[in-house]
Amino acid sequence: MDLLTLLTQEAKQAGFPVAGAVDLDLAFLDPQATFQAHLERYDAWIQSGYAGKMEYLIRGRDRRADPRNVFPQAQSIFCVALPYSTQPAGSISPEQGPRYARYLQGPDYHLEIAARLETLMQSVQTSWTPPSNSRLEWKVCVDTSAILERTWAALGGLGWIGKNTLLIHPQYGSYLFLAEILLNQPTGQGPHLLPNYCGNCTRCLNACPTQALTQPGVLDSNRCISYWTLEKRGALEISDLQKEKIKTWIAGCDLCQEACPFNQKRTRTETEANPSSGTTPSNNATLLNHWLDLLDEGPDAYRLRIKNSALNRVKPAQFSRNLAVTLTNTLRDMTEMPSNAWNELILKIAERRDRETDLIAKQEWQRCLAIAQASSTNHF
Numbered sequence: 001m002d003l004l005t006l007l008t009q010e011a012k013q014a015g016f017p018v019a020g021a022v023d024l025d026l027a028f029l030d031p032q033a034t035f036q037a038h039l040e041r042y043d044a045w046i047q048s049g050y051a052g053k054m055e056y057l058i059r060g061r062d063r064r065a066d067p068r069n070v071f072p073q074a075q076s077i078f079c080v081a082l083p084y085s086t087q088p089a090g091s092i093s094p095e096q097g098p099r100y101a102r103y104l105q106g107p108d109y110h111l112e113i114a115a116r117l118e119t120l121m122q123s124v125q126t127s128w129t130p131p132s133n134s135r136l137e138w139k140v141c142v143d144t145s146a147i148l149e150r151t152w153a154a155l156g157g158l159g160w161i162g163k164n165t166l167l168i169h170p171q172y173g174s175y176l177f178l179a180e181i182l183l184n185q186p187t188g189q190g191p192h193l194l195p196n197y198c199g200n201c202t203r204c205l206n207a208c209p210t211q212a213l214t215q216p217g218v219l220d221s222n223r224c225i226s227y228w229t230l231e232k233r234g235a236l237e238i239s240d241l242q243k244e245k246i247k248t249w250i251a252g253c254d255l256c257q258e259a260c261p262f263n264q265k266r267t268r269t270e271t272e273a274n275p276s277s278g279t280t281p282s283n284n285a286t287l288l289n290h291w292l293d294l295l296d297e298g299p300d301a302y303r304l305r306i307k308n309s310a311l312n313r314v315k316p317a318q319f320s321r322n323l324a325v326t327l328t329n330t331l332r333d334m335t336e337m338p339s340n341a342w343n344e345l346i347l348k349i350a351e352r353r354d355r356e357t358d359l360i361a362k363q364e365w366q367r368c369l370a371i372a373q374a375s376s377t378n379h380f
């Protein structure tokens with residue numbers, strides 16, 4: 001069996017229903033120059049300042065320009081996609097608690113996917129004989145390597161890049177994790193793009209509350225809720241009006257994906273066929289979703305809670321800041337709350353502000369307290 005067929009078969013068995021490969025020299029010599037066009041887009045994006053404070057994207061530019069700068073022996077790249085749960089995470093009711101991005105459900109995907117791909121490669125190594133005088137070598141990348149993951153996935157035929165900038169598979173939609181195996185062997189496969197099925201649709205652009213999608217396929221991170229809540233450390237450096245747009249998204253944002261018809265299609269298929277999803281579904285113990293429980297939680301308890309979750313990217317002070325902002329955003333809507341519940345909430349917010357040691361988060365708690373006091377008086 002040839003290497004690509006074996007890899008694809010093993011990937012399916014390991015739970016990756018979508019996979020494909022590209023040889024690097026075929027991609028670089030492609031007369032359509034698709035890879036070069038993607039790289040130009042990347043450079044233009046960085047030049048526009050759309051990376052915000054994500055300096056690692058600027059630092060890693062040259063590694064992104066050629067995967068051989070990440071793994072010198074690389075001759076091909078095998079790309080996989082793992083669908084994650086389409087079920088909303090956290091609390092759907094703003095009065096009750098915050099929302100989390102869907103991808104945060106279940107264990108940390110970086111570790112889980114890397115472990116699965118390493119096991120897959122051990123199995124491939126035992127059953128595939130490389131050409132004489134060579135041995136199979138590889139490097140597994142999951143999100144954190146300086147690789148243009150969506151570009152390679154698109155070149156490998158896993159999906160197209162939508163107007164929301166995400167890789168979309170016609171059947172699985174965009175609720176997907178992407179990962180790659182850099183291989184020191186060729187697969188014989190050149191770039192093979194899927195058609196772009198976005199057509200005249202602009203639902204994602206319309207659904208984005210902050211106009212972060214400045215034009216189809218271009219995202220300004222400085223305006224993106226996902227960037228603010230997951231990546232931006234310290235002060236948010238945005239206006240109060242922009243803070244209000246965060247609503248109850250405490251970590252990540254799925255609005256430009258919820259709007260996408262290709263994700264709704266998958267949700268429907270799942271309800272009909274109920275196939276097992278790629279990762280473990282919602283776990284409320286990890287994605288704590290009640291305002292009062294969250295108000296009581298200290299930094300150590302937070303660290304323990306998110307230890308095995310991808311939420312560990314969000315540090316305790318950052319999470320505390322996000323909690324203050326999202327709770328503030330719901331206070332004016334808590335019209336039905338009885339006066340004793342308001343008193344309890346205000347007391348807890350004041351205690352949280354007093355306990356907070358991070359200055360930025362403390363400022364957000366002070367703002368939260370002031371708005372809680374004002375909102376409670378309006379209701380009585």
Ligand code: B12
Nearest residue numbers: 038045101143148149151165166167177178217226252253
């Ligand atoms: C930085 C980053 C972010 C930033 C910036 C997002 C962005 N759109 O670039 C922020 C923090 C905002 C973010 C948010 C999210 N992210 Co993110 N992020 C990344 C990361 C680390 C790098 C992305 C990057 O290089 N951006 C640079 C810009 C220039 O990329 P771009 O606009 O998409 O354009 C590139 C290509 O898509 C292509 N291209 C796009 N359109 C077109 C059109 C044409 C004509 C051409 C020729 C080329 C082209 O050219 C560019 C060069 O590669 C990747 C992992 C990785 N190593 O790649 C994950 C990754 C993109 N993120 C992911 C996820 C899940 C998310 C969120 C959904 C999380 C959430 N729920 O909050 C959101 C989605 C927001 C959104 N609409 O993009 C997944 C996406 C999976 C998928 N189906 O595509 C990735 C791949 C991680 C992973 N391994 O699974 N993310």
Ligand code: SF4
Nearest residue numbers: 208224225253255256
């Ligand atoms: S993740 Fe949210 S804020 Fe960012 S582009 Fe999508 S809808 Fe807009």
Ligand code: SF4
Nearest residue numbers: 162163198201204260
């Ligand atoms: S919402 Fe419409 S335009 Fe946006 S990515 Fe999905 S299909 Fe494309």
